Amino acid sequence: MDRLLANGTVNAAQSGEGPPLFLFHSLLSDRASFDAIVPGLAGSFRIIVPELPGFGRSRAVDGGLAKIADRMAEAVRDAAGGAPAIVLGNGYGGFVALQMAIRHPDIASKLVLADSGAAFSEPGREAFRNMAKVSRDKGLEAITDVAMRRLFAPEFQAQHPELMQDRRAAFLRTDPEVFRAACDALASLDLRSELVAVKVPVLVLVGEHDEATPPPMSHELAAGLPRAELRILEGCAHVPQLQSPRQFLEAIEEFLR
Template identity: 30%
Template sequence: MQVNINGIETRYVLSNEGGGPWLTFIHQLGGDLSVWDQMAGYFRDDYTVLRYDVRGHGHSAVAREPFTMRDLADDLAKLLDALGAPTTHVVGLSLGGMIAQQFALDHPSRLDTLTIADSTGGTPPENRELWNQRAHTARSDGMEALLPSTIARWLTPDFQAGHPEAVEPIREAFARTPPEGFAMACEALRDFDLRGKHGAIRLPTLTVAGRHDTGTPPAATQAIAQAIEGARFELLDAAHLAPVEQSHRFAALLESFLERRV
């Protein structure tokens, strides 16, 4: 399904077999809503599961102008408005986790719980140039130039070798991401920094990291939990895409977390 959100044609998929509380999944940079296929299948009998392509990713349109993480959080708010969802549980992976954090600060009354996977609370000044470089590479050389190093960071070698059926859709989604959409998201990520603001988040919060994540070290995700009162931190035996690599364990953690708060 497509809906125009803040001038952006946005793809979403709604699975509401259970007709239960809303549960929204937000994908990573260079991904699309398909990264959550397995989770949607697991939770759709008990929740109204929403997945969508962040602007400039998947089948959502590329923005005409630069945007910020606040704009991406507002996209989610407008999408929920369009679909008639008063509140939702939110689960964000990597870039999706940053959107979720911003959403929790800007729209606290719309959230039931917050789950953040393999994400950070802000980009340190020394890492900003890295995102400029990735944006430049995408624009000048295309997504294929970034693909090998990205997959190496996202998934452990053992998982890549043992689960090609899971790896290939992730590779394909990254390769077909519009370079300009990716680059603009890199620039929003470059400027993202909520450090020092997390104390204002007063929501049940679960954070999850991959032990072998070299791109976003587990300590960065743990720092979010430490900054939010009562938040919980879990470490899984995975790289950056922990909800994919440890899908059963992640689903069990999320199910237990949500059941206590529904």
């Protein structure tokens, strides 16, 4: 069931019963990337899976990642009735969740940050600048192969052709302007000095083969957070909940209790 949050600006799917658990999707994917784990969580939680601002039917917002985080804080408060909630973010969704927790310290009771970080290396920043430039010059189609490689290892792509067809189609539905704005934001982002503001427990997850947000970023993130634990997901890349849903659920199960 879909519902509109934050004065009708954020569209979200909702299922299950229990305390609220929000799932924020990555930049190169969409909210369907959580479809494989929602059934395993909906027995214990009320799962809210929003489309981030500018994706799907959620209204875009100007002002960079900070304003996006503010919009999502409004949506979380709306759906959770003002009480602190558990927020899980993957990739770009993890950066949004982290920025949100920094700017709104009362918003979350726990965070799960999967394949995310506090800042990119210079090669990582350059990759975002390049994707923005190529997409501007030639369209999203020109970077689809690059985007898929950032999400999944070549071997996984070869073994799951139908899934990859679906993921390519999802990426090509992304608003090009929203995509480029996100690339620009991530290319300049550095939240490392603000991590001490996050006082809630944080589970940091990363796929061992993640090329988009490599494991060193998660090591740095966990080291900078006051109450963080780090887990490496074997055999996974940037979207572990889609690539290995059972392993992902097992990794978060105890933390969510």
